[in-house]
Amino acid sequence: MAIILGAHQYGKAENRVVRITRDTPRHEIRDVNVSSALRGDFAPAHLAGDQRNVLPTDTQKNMAYAYAKTVGLETLEGYGLALARHYVDDVPPVEGARIEIEEYAWERVQVDGAGHDHTFVRKGQEIRTCSVTVEGTGEAQQTWVTGGFKDLVVLKSTGSEFADFYVDEFTTLAPTHDRVMATSLVARWRFTTTDVDWDATYAGIKATMISTFATLHSLALQQTLFEMGRAVLEAYDVVAEVRLSAPNKHHFLYDLGRFGIENDGEVFHADDRPYGLIQAAITRDDAPDAGPAWNAYTGLV
Incomplete structure (x- = not known):
């Protein structure tokens, strides 16, 4: 009887990212929980402790925060698509990437009948979710988005x-x-x-x-x-x-x-x-x- 390695993936779970847009005196806020999962030829890490194909999960954490700035969080799905495509297109060992996002909504505090420019209270009827999965490169690349x-x-x-x-x-x-x-x-x-x-x-x-x-x-x-x-x-x-x-x-x-x-x-x-x-x-x-x-x-x- 042979013992083999089955399906495997790894990533950085539950990065708490808050993005405040300050382009005008009236600020905007997106508050999210971001998890990444990468798939590819990572068997050597499991079988021999060989980490040469492994992009550290700490790097994935840093990317979640960096893309909140460079790409922005105008939409959850757009942000997730940019992250997933980066891993698949720019990190050679990665063959597939899934980004899962939860959003914790805020709404403006009302002062004298108007929404305050930079003060918010938790909104919270529900937690919004989305996932983005990208697999393959070039013309063979496939993308799936769920809300x-x-x-x-x-x-x-x-x-x-x-x-x-x-x-x-x-x-x-x-x-x-x-x-x-x-x-x-x-x-x-x-x-x-x-x-x-x-x-x-x-x-x-x-x-x-x-x-x-x-x-x-x-x-x-x-x-x-x-x-x-x-x-x-x-x-x-x-x-x-x-x-x-x-x-x-x-x-x-x-x-x-x-x-x-x-x-x-x-x-x-x-x-x-x-x-x-x-x-x-x-x-x-x-x-x-x-x-x-x-x-x-x-x-x-």
């Missing part, structure tokens, strides 16, 4: 059901035709092109998903996820596929009857675990192949 978000907590107090489910001898859950439905949504979508208005598209996709969640009378969280993904694909030709992960943040009606108090769907116990976890991919039947940029990503999303 997304995580930790977007949404809740609807009615308009959701869960009934007519499969029942066996261990089933104790009662069917309901009126329940609270809440989740902390994780979403990723894969682009078919890099010719995208990144920020406007992100805002539009998020709004489309939230609107669908709100207006759809849901018979199941699974149905809601599919309709959210379908709405995005119908609205945005530049998106090939949407992947969603939604933990069911259960709200159970609290038993006040034992105290002689009527509880007509008004007081709930928010139970954080265990929870149902619903995940789905919604795609076009003619979507181009995602390559490693998508399926190498951890988990379904």
